[in-house]
Amino acid sequence: MRTIDWDEEKSCIIIIDQTALPDKMAVMDICSLEALQEAILKLRVRGAPALGAAGAFGVALLARTIPPMMLPDFVVELKAGAERLKRTRPTAVNLSWGVERTLSRALAGRDIEEITALALREAKAVADDDVARCRAIGENGARLLRDGDTVMTHCNAGRLACVDWGTALGVVRSAIAEGKRVSVIACETRPLNQGSRITARELMDDGIPVTLIADSMSGYVMRNCHVDAVIVGADRIVEDAVFNKIGTYNHAVIAKAHNVPLYVAAPLSTFDFARREKDVVIEQRDPDELRRCGGRPTAPADVPALNPAFDATPMEYVTAIITELGVFRPPLDFGQLRQKLKI
Numbered sequence: 001m002r003t004i005d006w007d008e009e010k011s012c013i014i015i016i017d018q019t020a021l022p023d024k025m026a027v028m029d030i031c032s033l034e035a036l037q038e039a040i041l042k043l044r045v046r047g048a049p050a051l052g053a054a055g056a057f058g059v060a061l062l063a064r065t066i067p068p069m070m071l072p073d074f075v076v077e078l079k080a081g082a083e084r085l086k087r088t089r090p091t092a093v094n095l096s097w098g099v100e101r102t103l104s105r106a107l108a109g110r111d112i113e114e115i116t117a118l119a120l121r122e123a124k125a126v127a128d129d130d131v132a133r134c135r136a137i138g139e140n141g142a143r144l145l146r147d148g149d150t151v152m153t154h155c156n157a158g159r160l161a162c163v164d165w166g167t168a169l170g171v172v173r174s175a176i177a178e179g180k181r182v183s184v185i186a187c188e189t190r191p192l193n194q195g196s197r198i199t200a201r202e203l204m205d206d207g208i209p210v211t212l213i214a215d216s217m218s219g220y221v222m223r224n225c226h227v228d229a230v231i232v233g234a235d236r237i238v239e240d241a242v243f244n245k246i247g248t249y250n251h252a253v254i255a256k257a258h259n260v261p262l263y264v265a266a267p268l269s270t271f272d273f274a275r276r277e278k279d280v281v282i283e284q285r286d287p288d289e290l291r292r293c294g295g296r297p298t299a300p301a302d303v304p305a306l307n308p309a310f311d312a313t314p315m316e317y318v319t320a321i322i323t324e325l326g327v328f329r330p331p332l333d334f335g336q337l338r339q340k341l342k343i
């Protein structure tokens with residue numbers, strides 16, 4: 001099943017609850033905006049492209065759950081709910097992108113019924129589109145990999161971070177589909193272990209060779225073992241930096257020191273053409289995520305702790321960005337890029 005989808009019978013969102021991984025592939029119905037916000041905050045649904053689809057389906061759900069009222073009041077409610085949804089997590093730009101794309105198409109409707117129908121139609125299009133874009137990213141990125149390559153990745157930029165297929169892991173899947181033998185080194189990704197819980201699970205389920213390492217081992221591994229490329233996803237790409245899961249910057253610096261290329265695989269919905277690094281808010285999460293692991297304390301309960309969810313990697317560390325419309329090598333000039341891609 002897809003990571004996030006629409007359940008026609010129940011008329012609600014259905015997700016794979018990623019907090020249950022690696023033990024269980026649990027499925028969860030999301031029937032209200034509040035439930036969706038909870039799922040996003042707790043990382044039941046996570047990963048930038050999946051959040052784009054969550055934003056889109058969230059608008060569709062919201063339109064259905066607003067109590068009966070006159071059209072102007074309905075539009076005010078819909079816009080207010082959409083704003084709340086956008087603010088649930090601040091760093092991945094895809095969430096607000098998905099909300100805005102769906103809201104603007106839906107508001108072309110002339111009455112509540114039409115707005116509601118258009119919202120769902122657009123949300124489904126966003127989800128289908130994401131799958132197609134990930135496939136294209138995979139094909140474009142696979143050309144950068146050779147038979148026998150070993151790829152290091154961080155966090156989870158796989159099918160569970162998207163609607164399906166994946167971005168960074170989509171590149172690996174596409175290379176394997178072309179007949180290349182590619183293996184993966186998955187960094188654990190503390191504090192919430194998306195690498196060990198999710199990436200390791202999804203690669204093993206697909207029979208893709210994977211070796212797990214702790215985040216602090218990436219220097220050792222790049223120095224002493226053979227790593228052909230680091231491929232990561234992104235939560236937001238601005239002209240001067242790539243925002244991704246905390247720890248990406250460490251790997252980027254180490255990769256550059258060892259002449260290992262760092263590729264960022266992401267759909268164009270992850271690009272933020274309006275901001276630069278200094279303008280982006282990095283989500284700060286509950287320090288208990290660091291002080292505890294698997295429900296058990298791993299530090300004194302009252303030790304002060306920092307827990308930024310993302311970091312920014314300056315463009316000079318990025319070898320290339322793999323998108324659905326091609327591979328782009330920094331330095332990037334966003335003005336020229338938009339002209340070239342006509343976006």
Ligand code: MRU
Binds near residue numbers: 043155166235245309
């Ligand atoms: O906090 P998360 O798990 O939502 O963070 C996810 C990441 O940082 C991913 O690497 C990123 O969203 C790219 S997913 C294709």
